[in-house]
Amino acid sequence: MDCLVAPSLPIVPDRSSNLRLGIMASGSGSNFAAVAEAIATGQLPAKIAVLIYNNPHIKALEYAAQYQIPAVFHDHRGVERGALDRAIVQTMQEYQVNCVVMAGWMRVVTPVLIDAFPDRIINIHPSLLPSFPGIKAIEQALAAKVKISGCTVHLVRPVVDSGPILIQAAVPVLPDDTVETLHARIQIQEHRILPAALKLL
Secondary structure (H helix, E strand, C coil): CCCEECCCCCCCCCCCCCEEEEEEECCCCHHHHHHHHHHHCCCCCEEEEEEEECCCCCCHHHHHHHCCCCEEECCCCCCCHHHHHHHHHHHHHHCCCCEEEECCCCCCCCHHHHHHCCCCEEEEECCCCCCCCCCCHHHHHHHHCCCEEEEEEEECCCCCCCCCEEEEEEEECCCCCCHHHHHHHHHHHHHHHHHHHHHHC
């Protein structure tokens, strides 16, 4: 069972394919790969201009090489958050990015980044916000014994996971679910709704 929910937002179709994405990833990069695949197959009229990553040797780099997407490393270790975001903004501007996608970016961003791309930064979160914001959302859902979980794509605001919701997808929580099994089913929906949310932009 799944449910795709898109709030009523004023949408202006853009047929010019001028969406230049800067994708930020910290881990496996599966959502990054889903967006790249949607673009490669013609489902999403956009271009990934650059991948920003903050952990060396992540799997997302393999996808970047596969799709011939430039990748730039920004190490967060020992760097003040505002300084990190200023460096990221500079990279995004160098690659002429006009929309930022936090696809598994495991760092809290600051107004430095948010103000540089107002209403043009989206995040994907593994819960049905406003339920279970922040880290360990799947663990939170299982601990609460909810029957329905899911994922949300939302605009980024300074308060974590608080921005306006673009799309959500619901996933049933089964009696024998573990963090791993529920996460796997939620990821299937993440890979579906992230490209769909980008179409709204």
